[in-house]
Amino acid sequence: MTVGTQMQQAIAGIQSAAATMKTFELETQDKSAKKDFHQIATNLDEALQILQGRQNFIQQEEPQYKQC
Structure with a gap:
């Protein structure tokens, strides 16, 4: 399995x-849980942006890892 994969x-x-x-946040009525789910989703979205930036860097530096 390649780094790109x-x-x-x-x-x-x-x-x-x-x-x-995000689904849990929408479905729960518990305000504390809603806040927790929102925070977790926000953290995951931030991590996603970092990983996507890293993926772009890998693809630019190492074209053989680019996804087909």
């Missing part, structure tokens, strides 16, 4: 987790 899998996993937290 591993990075794409990590990104997909974080996207899925963030979407799940």
Whole structure:
């Protein structure tokens, strides 16, 4: 498995987790839980941006890792 493939899998996993937290936030009535889910989703979105930037860097520096 290439670094590019591993990075794409990590990104997909974080996207899925963030979407799940956003769904939980919308579905719960508990204000404390809603706040927690929102914060977790925000943290995951920030991590996602960092990983996507890293993926772009890898693709520019190492074209063989670019996803087809």
